[in-house]
Amino acid sequence: GQQLNQSPQSMFIQEGEDVSMNCTSSSIFNTWLWYKQDPGEGPVLLIALYKAGELTSNGRLTAQFGITRKDSFLNISASIPSDVGIYFCAGLYTGANSKLTFGKGITLSVRP
């Protein structure tokens, strides 16, 4: 089946630093989604990408849909303590009964 690779499993940064996360796939997708999940809560949708090459921003977050349609990245600029959480990428190839494929997630820690 389809698999998404997110690595490393954990990242540790200093408050104020920028951080970039990658997500790669062995298959092409036509939708990429980035979610953030806080402990004990449901994932919150951060950014949705629908076109190869698309670059989208949401405040301090920027995400891009890779040209090959097999990857995406998320960049967080000027990190703050509330950026702590687990970041999941998810890909989808739409069709009958299509389903989201999630990456394993990256746990981000921000040192004040």
Next chain:
Amino acid sequence: DTEVTQTPKHLVMGMTNKKSLKCEQHMGHRAMYWYKQKAKKPPELMFVYSYEKLSINESVPSRFSPECPNSSLLNLHLHALQPEDSALYLCASSQQGIRYNEQFFGPGTRLTVL
């Protein structure tokens, strides 16, 4: 109203109990989902309802029984669960059409099976 709500927030049940999880959305979304999530793992899809009809069942054991009474509500009926079923159960919804792929999640129900 742009949120998915889930009740209860926490649930502890014995292996012989019958309980139900509830999910509600008022965004006019016509697709609704149940996911199961273990600690530090991504969500795993269980069921998908599209226009109130079950369209995907990911080979989930029959002790989990979904129900979609109307376009805003989604239930998950639980019976004779096992301790390994303890997890965070997430409900999500999405529109049909061009925004179909954007799934919005509820806060989840933390289920503990004793």
